[in-house]
Amino acid sequence: MKLGDRAFADLVGVLEKSLQEFRAHTDSPVVTDIRIQAVRESGELIVSDDDKVLDTLIIPDFAEYTEQEFQKSISRELQRALKHIDSVTPLESLGIWKPFSFILVDDEGETLEELMLFDDESSLVSQSLMDGLDEELDEFLRTLLD
Numbered sequence: 001m002k003l004g005d006r007a008f009a010d011l012v013g014v015l016e017k018s019l020q021e022f023r024a025h026t027d028s029p030v031v032t033d034i035r036i037q038a039v040r041e042s043g044e045l046i047v048s049d050d051d052k053v054l055d056t057l058i059i060p061d062f063a064e065y066t067e068q069e070f071q072k073s074i075s076r077e078l079q080r081a082l083k084h085i086d087s088v089t090p091l092e093s094l095g096i097w098k099p100f101s102f103i104l105v106d107d108e109g110e111t112l113e114e115l116m117l118f119d120d121e122s123s124l125v126s127q128s129l130m131d132g133l134d135e136e137l138d139e140f141l142r143t144l145l146d
Contacts, residue, residue: 018047018054022094
């Protein structure tokens with residue numbers, strides 16, 4: 001699934017709106033993660049923190065995809081939206097205690113995937129990007145030394 005321009009703009013908009021309260025600079029950052037739940041059947045996207053729903057959006061395009069395809073696709077689109085937001089206004093400056101994550105969750109609140117992680121020194125888009133990195137670096141070093 002690749003969201004159309006309008007749906008992608010709506011997705012970015014709901015994420016931005018959800019993060020507004022964390023953009024206010026305070027002396028005491030909150031301890032939370034940002035949870036994103038996408039419901040394929042209804043097209044609903046729910047953005048929440050540990051305590052409350054921050055915002056919701058209906059994206060009709062969600063209903064067009066199979067369950068298996070939907071999970072991978074929505075993850076990709078959410079990562080793309082988060083990268084876009086981060087390029088305009090860095091997400092690491094949010095008033096959230098580090099480390100914090102943007103997490104894709106299911107309807108029971110269980111983590112499906114960590115979309116973006118921020119710690120004190122860096123941000124990481126999707127832990128799956130790091131899978132196999134050690135092996136790739138080892139292979140690179142073997143090739144380089146040969």
